[in-house]
Amino acid sequence: MGRAVRRYGRLVSGSTGPERLIVTIDPSLLDDLEWRGLIAHSTDLDALREAFSSGSVRFYVGFDPTAPSLHMGHLVQILTAKRLQAAGHTPFALVGGATGMIGDPKEAGERVMNTVETVQEWVGRVRGQIEPFLSFEGDNAATMVNNLDWTAPMSTIDFLRDIGKHFPVNRMLARDVVRTRLESGISYTEFSYVLLQSMDYLNLHRDHGVTLQFGGSDQWGNLTAGVELIRRTDGHKVHAIATPLMTKADGTKYGKTDGGALWLDPSMLSPYAFHQFWLNAEDEKIGELLRVFTFLAREDIESLEARHAEKPFLREGQKTLADEVTTLVHGSVEMEQAKAAAAALFGGGELAGLSPATLSAALQETGTVQVDRTSGIPRVVDLLVETGLAKSKGEARRTVTEGGAYLNNVRVDDPDAVPTEADLVAGSWLVLRRGKKKFAGVEVV
Template identity: 75%
Template sequence: MSIDQTLFDDLEWRGLIAHSTDRDALRAALGSESVRFYVGFDPTAPSLHMGHLVQVLTARRLQEAGHTPHALVGGATGMIGDPRDSGERTMNSADTVAEWVGRVRAQVEPFLSFEGPNAARMVNNLDWTQGVSALDFLRDVGKHFPVNRMLARDVVRKRLESGISYTEFSYVLLQSFDFLSLYRDRGVTLQFGGSDQWGNLTAGVELIRRADGGKAHAFATPLLTKADGTKYGKTEGGALWLDPEMLSPYSFFQFWLNVEDEKIGELLRVFTFLSRSEIEEIETSHSEKPFLRTGQKVLAEHVTSLVHGADETARIQAASAALFGGGDMHGLSPETLGAALRQAGVLRVEGAESLPTAVDLLVETGLAKSKGDARRTVAEGGAYINNVRVEDPEHVPSRADLVGGSWLVLRKGKKSFKGVEVV
């Protein structure tokens, strides 16, 4: 099996190493042998989000370079949740966590290969945690953790005044026990995660040293922020979920299509598998003509294809082209079209047998301020239904006009459009 000796340099160029244990030792290990590594995902929600995607894609980079992934879904740690600045987490039931373990696992699996000499393995920390008694855990793991060091962790220090439960305070012991268990049972010597996990990552390395005299490595990926320094990962509707039931693929695509020009290079490095020369060429082209939004288009296409598949991305692009550039609406997927129209705004109408006139639809969707305004829009040739110009203000759409049996696309001018959903 061939090991990519340039992996560490590529990770650094992509900005994926914010912190690391001994850099030279880690570089040497990644460049000389197939390292067994793990990255963990706690099922504290029914879906992964943008932040998790950084870790999933980093795991894929390591596997493609010849290293062996162990993707951990935390059936045990997910019962507790890593402490956070805002306060105690809501404890989810065992049944809920078990369901979310399955959902998160299904999201991670498509990104990794489970065949070949460095085949990935999915693991659940509940398997090695549930059989350990509290007394054994305190004797074998707890004794290696100085309380003063646990208190020095940023998130713990911030929570001391408002209060932190012993349960969340002890989370670092559980994550470190995961690393020790995988080190002992699977020969795993590297863990990585987000920079907010750095204290947990190094605690695991230290536990392996104290408990077994072993040597392990860790690195942390950076926290991604917008140009103004605020966190990424949010859309108008909430988190940038990977589950299409929680965030439509169209909305997911639009998020990437609307990122700031200043962040294009950084996000292309982190979220795509384009080569260095390809990314630098896109950056140059984008900087010369940013109004063409070349970088955003490439980014949206690549990331959406990775998460939702190339076919879904093609459907989204077809819907966008039809909405903004004309063309036949009837060939579009009604699900994709519906997601796009819901972002723009939707008027719901009951019954397809007596639809409002074009003028009434313009007013009721808000595209026209009044019937007089709507009539002027029609007279000036600026009103469209399903990309067909409306010639008669009293025109009434028919059932045959409905895309997918439910949708009309009402447009005023080139860019203002609304959806009409017939129920």
């Protein structure tokens, strides 16, 4: 029999080669995660530190396809997985084809059940959003898994005997979200979600040697339940860590709007709007956001924080943050287009250089109106009123005569000026601006 080879931090027999470590492990990983504020809860950091220093730890993070796109909160987990893989550890990215049909309980109330076909479509979309961030080659190559593969074949009796037996109801009732929902009502389906997620950890531990799961701090009860299930069934000690929930300075959740999410899918939120979100980040949150959402080195972030604190009006922190995160999610080309669009709309660049898609997306964020080609394009003063840049035609005329009206970044001097087909940008757009900061789009259809 050949000598044992230490592979992924554990001995595997049957190889004739010398003992060796396949991947290079970064011993500073845990220190970096702590400095970035990415560990809100943990099971045993000393034991995890030892595991990290002993070899490539196999870890998993799960994403439920309860929407057609991932959002800002999921990005924290994706980038954390990327950090762990870059440090030499081995990712298993789980997209929950099974759990996505149920959804983790929310404090607000029962989730709407999506159809099987919808969930499976979203599984593909979510996988496509995760894949670019991880490497699927090399000694610590990532693996994509779907929990429907081991959940669907399982009978109800087996599930209750093999999994349900290990979950005391009193402990399940003690979960914060369950206590909150008891008065308003919670279905057995959502109440049992924790069993499914715990079973995921057990299966990945048994089949792939996964010994670490992480997720958001709102998942902490599910994470520790998986740790406990593995201890009860197999007698093994495994690990869990939770990242903090990202909030604004006033403690409320982030989002594109009060009721919307910062989607990663460009068809649901344009790269321009995505870039603008980060560009408008609060000064108090710049350091935290740079640590969590960028891969800038510690010394670079601390230097940037110091410069930003001294001269916040330069918005160097926001600009760096917006460029870095937009490049990570949408690529450098879209990032540059987003910057060019913002510059052009505010009069600092050429509108003609923007792609039609970028220009359209940017104008949609500001508000647009449509006019019919066959009826003729209205005068600039009429368009100023129609777009809301002026309250009346009298105000619009005064804006023009005082030199405050612009069409495609060119000052309008004649109150009776009428745009022509030659003025259309990207074939169908007029960009109106009043002063330096108020602008709107007119789509000629």
